[in-house]
Amino acid sequence: MGDIHRRSAVVLGVASLVAPLTLALGATPAQAASCTTSAGPYQKKVEKFLGRPADGKQSSADCKAIRAFQAKHGITPDIGYAGPVTWGVMDLMNKQKAVGxxxxxxxxxxxxxxxxxxxxxxxxxxxxxxxxxxxxxxxxxxxxxxxxxxxxxxxxxxxxxxxxxxxxxxxxxxxxxxxxxxxxxxxxxxxxxxxxxxxxxxxxxxxxxxxxxxxxxxxxxxxxxxxxxxx
CATH class of the missing domain: 2.40.440.10 (L,D-transpeptidase catalytic domain-like)
Structure with missing residues (x-):
């Protein structure tokens, strides 16, 4: 049963990043505890997914919406940066929805x-x-x-x-x-x-x-x- 337990154990609250995509932080360590002002490489796509004006520019409202999504789905760091991890989750959700x-x-x-x-x-x-x-x-x-x-x-x-x-x-x-x-x-x-x-x-x-x-x-x-x- 050792193999069963070792293989089956789920590590809850993992802080490391999801394997599908590597997050480019786009923020200094000092920003990690607050909302980033940087627009991420997937800014427009993330904004569109969240129903925000898709202008590709980071606003405080954009960051708040992105951070809420990141917090809900365990994406870290949840600083509101529209990077590949955040977009990767959204893109997967879109593909899952398309399956119907x-x-x-x-x-x-x-x-x-x-x-x-x-x-x-x-x-x-x-x-x-x-x-x-x-x-x-x-x-x-x-x-x-x-x-x-x-x-x-x-x-x-x-x-x-x-x-x-x-x-x-x-x-x-x-x-x-x-x-x-x-x-x-x-x-x-x-x-x-x-x-x-x-x-x-x-x-x-x-x-x-x-x-x-x-x-x-x-x-x-x-x-x-x-x-x-x-x-």
Whole structure:
């Protein structure tokens, strides 16, 4: 079980940056505790996403809106700088939204397995389907960071524990459903966009993990494919 706990432990409140994108700070250390006045390289795109006037110029109102977004989604430092991490999260959200209710449009997740939980690492989405019928989702997920990637391929759920806790890190992992050498679906109390990602597990909101718990059982298939940006 040591491997399960090591692989499955989720580090909450991680301050390091998300693997997909490297943040160019654009601010001196003295600015780190306050709002930056610098316009970031993705200023216009970030402004547009937030419904701000997309003029490419940083204002106090722009910075306040950007900082609120960063704080909500665990992006650090949350100084209101429109850098690649912030835009990368927004861009992923846009791509997830575009999927709508047809996450398996490409047909990459098998439709000949009956009920199966699909995980698209590229889009950081998961859903449950039965044949070609969408049963639940898609829902945003938080998969393995660089060096701890969620492994791809066809798996099966082999162990479930609704109140699992890592005995090594003393980290709660509610609604755990293990499917590959310690990697599991389970809920976490952080944003699905909180950097840098898990230690291999597929993190979910409590609502999503609870629903997955009710819909899946031991022996059900799980298919993981794609590649998380930055891994």
């Amino acid at each position: 209710k047809n996450p398996n449009k490409s047909g990459k997740c098998p439709t000949n397995k009956g009920r199966i939980a699909c995980v698209d690492l590229t889009l950081q989405l998961s859903w449950i389907q039965d044949g070609k019928k969408l049963v639940h989702g898609p829902v945003p997920v938080r998969t393995g960071r660089d060096g701890y990637e969620t492994r791809t391929g066809l798996k099966k759920i082999y162990w479930r524990n609704i109140d699992h806790v890592s005995t090594i890190y003393d980290v709660p992992m509610p609604y755990s459903q293990f499917f590959d050498g310690g990697q599991a679906f389970h809920s976490v109390g952080v944003s699905m966009w909180n950097p840098p990602g898990s230690h291999g597990c597929v993190n979910m909101t409590k609502a999503a993990a609870k629903k997955y718990w009710s819909l899946l059982k031991n022996g059900d298939d799980v298919y993981v494919y794609g590649r998380k940006p930055g891994t």
